Amino acid sequence: MDIVLTNDDGIESPGLAALYESLSAVADVTAVAPASDMSATGRALSREVTVDEHDLGYAVHGTPADCVVAALESLAPDPDLVVSGCNRGGNLGMYVLGRSGTVSAAVEAAFFDVPAISVSLTLTSEDFAGGATPKSDYSEAAAATTYLVEETLDSGVFERADYLNVNAPRPGTETGELSVTTPTHGYDMTVERDGAHLRLEDRMWRRMDEGIVADEPDDSDLRAVVEGRTSVSPLTAPHTTEHHEVLDALAETY
Template sequence: MKIVLTNDDGIESPGLAALYESLSAVGDVTAVAPAVDMSATGRALSREVVVDEHEYGYAVRGTPSDCVVAALESLVPDADLVVSGCNRGGNLGMYVLGRSGTVSAAVESAFFDVPAISVSLALTSEDFESGETPKADYAEAAAVTRYLVAHTLDSGVFERADYLNVNAPRPGTGTGDLAVTRPTHGYEMRVERDGDHLRLHDEMWDRIDRGIVAGEPDDSDLRAVVEGSTSVSPLTAPHTTEHHEVLDTLAADY
């Protein structure tokens, strides 16, 4: 199995190293990842990038989506699977999916008809602010990813899902369970104003910090990670179009 490994935290990140070592046991892994941290870039794309050789594969001076395009069109064109991660911080909720560079790399792969798995480690604000997360903390996420890579390609999972979004619980809180989930709904952003400064705050971090799952359905990705399970959400990439008779009438009357 030929696996392209990418991320948005940069090719030198401990999370990528943890996945590289874990996945090398089940496939031929080539990293094609950003040379530096490109977090929260979504599907931003460059017109031209520079590629440098790296011990894991290739360091791309560009975005996660740049990396996937470069990999599947040039560097590893016969790849069977793209894995993106492991991200330092969770990627939970519908509204986060388009913002995350980690998830966006999986979406980019889906448009190439190459199955993909995005992987993140749900941390608290305190974890995130305390400094670098060591490679050992990604062990559970890496083990789950290796299991999914080894078992999903031939199982038929990707006949209905374009990619899987995986979120592992905070290190030390895991139950060892794997829960099939849906991204939580709702919008958790708020803004604090101080004169001419606006601070954008994602309250999802507060919910993880305080373990708030009130109102969350049993299959919520947030509920799963707060309760110690690893969440895996099977998702599709293309936007859907719904027939709308009122819009048909407005178009006809123009």
């Protein structure tokens, strides 16, 4: 099995190293990842990028989407699977998916018709502010990802899902369970204004900090990680269309 491994935290990140080590036991892995931290860049794309050879593969001076395009078109074409991660911090909720560079790399692969898995490690805001997360903290995320890589390609999962979004629970809270989930639909962005200064806050972090899941359905990705389970959401690439008879009538009367 040939795997392209990318991320948005950068090719030197412990999360990528953890996945590279675990996946290399079951596949030939080529890392094609950003040379530096490119978090929260979504599917931003560059017109030109430079690339350096790296012990794990290639370091691309660009975004996660750049990395996937560069890999599949030039650097490591025709892989069986693209894996993106492991991200430092959860990627939970429907509204976060398009913002996340980690998830967007998987979406980019989906447009190439290559199955993909995005992987993130849930942290609290205190964890995130406390400095680098050691590679050992990514062990559950790496184990779940390796299991999914081994079991899903020939199972038919990717006949209905374009990519899987995996979120491992906070280190030390793991139950060892894997739950199939859907991204929570709540929207948790707020703005505080102080004169000309606007502070944008994603309250999803507060919900993870405080374990707030009272209104979450049983299959919520947030509920799963708060309860110590690894969440896996089977998703399709965006921009799907749906027929609307009302819109047909509006078009006819234009």
